[in-house]
Amino acid sequence: MPQQPLAQVPLDSKWHWQELGLCRSADPLLFFHPQNERGSSRIRRDQSAKRVCASCPVRLECADYAIRAREPYGVWGGLSEDDREQIFRRMQARDFPRTAGAGLRIAGQAVNQAISEHSLGIAG
Numbered sequence: 001m002p003q004q005p006l007a008q009v010p011l012d013s014k015w016h017w018q019e020l021g022l023c024r025s026a027d028p029l030l031f032f033h034p035q036n037e038r039g040s041s042r043i044r045r046d047q048s049a050k051r052v053c054a055s056c057p058v059r060l061e062c063a064d065y066a067i068r069a070r071e072p073y074g075v076w077g078g079l080s081e082d083d084r085e086q087i088f089r090r091m092q093a094r095d096f097p098r099t100a101g102a103g104l105r106i107a108g109q110a111v112n113q114a115i116s117e118h119s120l121g122i123a124g
């Protein structure tokens with residue numbers, strides 16, 4: 001993964017929550033798309049990763065971090081790259097969150113929608 005510019009690294013970046021992430025025992029290929037993956041293959045892989053995130057005990061911490069760090073790649077906290085891109089597009093640069101919890105306060109609804117039945121491909 002590319003390094004984040006220092007100006008974008010959250011001020012309180014701590015990683016202890018990662019030790020509790022369910023992805024630690026999941027297939028890492030689920031969370032990051034291979035080069036040139038598009039269309040239905042990408043949607044299905046993202047949904048599989050999101051299903052892992054949906055029952056992860058640190059999902060909110062993970063999503064909050066990914067928003068504040070502007071993570072460009074992968075599924076984090078149930079948010080795909082496209083989910084985060086939509087969140088980022090709605091934010092003004094000056095309002096960009098950096099402190100812990102601020103990412104969720106700004107994008108909480110989108111974070112919850114990211115693991116909805118529709119998003120997971122299990123809507124009736």
Ligand code: SF4
Nearest residue numbers: 021023053056062077
């Ligand atoms: S929310 Fe998803 S990406 Fe984040 S730690 Fe949990 S399983 Fe891993």
